[in-house]
Amino acid sequence: MAQLEQPLTGQEKVKIVSSLLKQAPPEEFCEAFRDLRLLMGDDSLMCQEAASLCALHNKLYFTPVRRKECEVLLTRHNELEEEHFLDSQRQVSFKFDHLRKEASEFQAHPQEDEKGEAWRRALYEGLKAYVSSHYPGGICSVFIKDTAIRKILIACIASRLRRPSAFWNGLWKSEWTFTLTPASTSTQVAGTIMVQAHYFEDGNFHLTVCKDVAESLPVTTETQTSQDFVKLLEDADNQFQDGLMEEYQRMSDTHLKAFRRQLPIIHSTIDWEKIVTAKIVEIQVEVFC
The missing domain is CATH 3.30.1140.60 (F-actin capping protein, alpha subunit)
Incomplete structure (x- = not known):
């Protein structure tokens, strides 16, 4: 047994x-x-x-916190201690209740490294302009970690759409990291883009796609480097989106047809009501003739 x-x-x-x-x-x-x-x-x-x-x-998943005191993403990079986070742009720290999704106990948290803060702020301003024009409801945050010999800049983006009445939800997020070393004229950017979508009308379709990016970035002034970084990020986003749409089309023509009735070659649905009505008219004409 x-x-x-x-x-x-x-x-x-x-x-x-x-x-x-x-x-x-x-x-x-x-x-x-x-x-x-x-x-x-x-x-x-x-x-x-x-x-x-x-x-x-x-x-x-980079949950956004939008308050009059701060606007920042929750990530492991700006976690100060348990339930406490930093908004580098507003230079405030706060406590966040994860269950209630409430922020409280706001306190000033000024940055001591002025040079590092100049780099971080320039990168944030360039990134914010890009996010505002490309991501509906998107938000970005830029953090800096200072070590003995280098500065590490981390940029995070998240844009989420919730449409329960249309039976779908979606998230686009990305994380980018590069280092600044004295006397160095270039740096390596490492990025990860992730798209997650859930469609649940008469079924349950869950999609998660990730892509890693590695590119070289020239390092000059704060402003120019910020512009070059945003251009690099935009090119990577466009390539990823184009590839995603091509794959979606390929899946629609192959794999997804196993989950639904196959469409005709014209790739449009059949208006059965119109066909039935026409057939009834045709029958009536034949009868009267």
């Missing part, structure tokens, strides 16, 4: 739930958490882990 499998430990349950919530569609963490709570059947454990799992999701 086969032995019954041992029940999962609390740690194993948390690991499984964490893995599933990392894949939660954009803007649907609460719904996914609620469903997993029912499936797990362990309310005390889920409530105990809720805050940490929500915090992980918020930082992973």
